[in-house]
Amino acid sequence: MSTLATLVVAALVANGPSLLVSPADLAASFDDPALVVLHVANHDAEFAEGHVPGARFVRYSSIADNGDALGSELPTVETLVTLFESLGVSDASRVIVYGSPIAATRLFFTLDYLGHATVQVLNGGLAGWRAEGRPVETGTTQSGASASPPGTRPRALAAVQLTPHVKADRRAMADFIETHLDEPVQMTLVDARPEDEFTGRTMGGAHAPGHIPGARQLVWSSLVDQSGRFLPDQELRRKLEAAGAKPAVPLVTYCMVGMRASVVYFVARHLGYDARMYDGSMVDWSRRMLPVRTGK
DSSP states (O other), rough: OOOHHHHHHHEEETSSOOSSEEEEHHTTTTTHHOOOOOOOOSSSSHHHOOBBOOEEEEEEGGBBOOTOOSSSSSSOHHHHHHHHHHHOOOOOEEEESSSSSSHHHHHHHHHHHTSSSOOOTTTTTHHHHTTOOOOOBBOOOOSSSOOOTTTOOOOOOOOOOOOOOGEEEEEHHHHHHHHTTTOOGOOOOEEEEEESHHHSSSSSSTSSSSSSSSOOOOOOGBBTTTTTTTOHHHHHHHHHHHHHHOTOOOOOEEOOOSSSSHHHHHHHHHHTTTTTEEESSSHHHHTOOOBBBBOO
């Protein structure tokens, strides 16, 4: 990418709030009555073992429907609105989510798809919060919709209203990708899977081996360090540029079922790109018997 194009992307990011927040930023926000902190994980026990004070638990399966065995597609808008309202997420909420990089970014994608105005990811998750010696609550009781300062009485959960403003183009579908396969200037297609899956050496059976023609590889785990913290923005931008990301060109990311791809989606959104995610990913693509390629 040219220096000018890089500056354009940087300017887009600078003009809006960062989608990443630090533990210090979160701690400084506890007095904000609009704050809602969501802890996303697979099991209640993970929440019970420790969570940010005042956080509310979101089971991963509640945001990733596997009713048709794809494993990780968005539930209906009505289902999602009911879920988030039960967690205290309203139109006016400032939502901060955390969990593993995959779980947290998938939750971000879900709220982003619903069109919620203010959603951010806690950089480093609970491990990063703990590493700074910040207080942690234990147990399964969900104390309120908003985070409560340590040592204070939890705020009661009140009925709220969440109005969906669905951004359908955040969710790329097979027909969009197929239409643009021969038009690379109109789409950047990024595969978030590791080498063996991308080339087709492994993962046969669940889907056709290989990758969607024209896809570039950007392994999701290369965007975070060993602690789960996202790399500095300059490094993230360099990795996306190497994968073909361009300003004003839709960047569509996919994986096997739309889990790992959410990490690339989030980073692209964080850096100001027109990011989209193929929800059904390779499983859906294969079921439609669309073309795939093996090797590099």
